[in-house]
Amino acid sequence: MRVFRGFDALPHFTRPAVTVGSYDGVHLGHRALIERLVAEARARGGESIVVTFDPHPRVTLGRAEGLRLLTTPEEKAALLEGLGVDNLIVIPFDRTFSALSGREFVERYLVGRLGAEVLVAGYNHRFGHDRCHCDALPADSLKIVQVGECVVDGHHVSSTVIRRLLDAGDITEAERLLGHPLKINPQPKDS
Incomplete structure (x- = not known):
């Protein structure tokens, strides 16, 4: 897997x-989405690209109090590579970047810089500071594939749910929803 930092100096x-997201934990819900991403890329003879952020957007936006990151950037990259992802683009998430609208982000960066033909997103994913839903994106220039909710034995799988399980001391259930063993990571610092 090739790893790039930012949108400058990218290859064709x-x-x-x-797909775009924090992908903290690369849990079972993320895995379902990544598997669909890789399948979509392979079906069209293309490449899969995961766009993620560092630091986590909540850190930049000052909402990281109590945030327990489930994976370091290096662990995240290794997990994504293990799922067959071709390219990882890590966006330095700062205040300027956070001010982009969802449509502007998709048109300028995903379509404009990456040449995205397919966007794979979770059922509840939103883009940009305006929390733009996939339904509001330009479907004429981009095929949009939404992946449904992941539920395991009645548990909605999300990074937030896994963090709550860890806070409650239920490491076994947290690891089951992650789909891999947990490594203890340091808490992020507010910026």
Whole structure:
């Protein structure tokens, strides 16, 4: 897997299928989405691209109090590579970047810079400071694939749910929803 930092000096990508998110934990819900991403890319003879952020957006936006990151950037990259992702783009998430609207982000960066042909997103994913839903994105220039909710034995799988399980001391259940063993990571610092 190739790893890039930011949108500068990127190569030309072949028929890219793209997904965007923090992907903290690369849990079972993320895995379902990544598997769909890789399948979409392979079906069209293209490349899969995961766009993620560092630091976590909640840190930049001053909402990181109590945030327990489930993976370091290096662990996240290793987990994504293990799922067959071709390219990882890590966006330095700062206040300027956080001010982009969802449509502007998709048009300028995903379509404009990456040449995205397919966008794979979770059922509840929102883009940009205006929390733009996939339904409001330009479907004429981009095929949009939404992946449904992941539920395991009645548990909605999300990074937030896993963090709550860890806070309650239920490491076994947290690891089951992660789909891999947990490593203890340091808490992020507010910026």
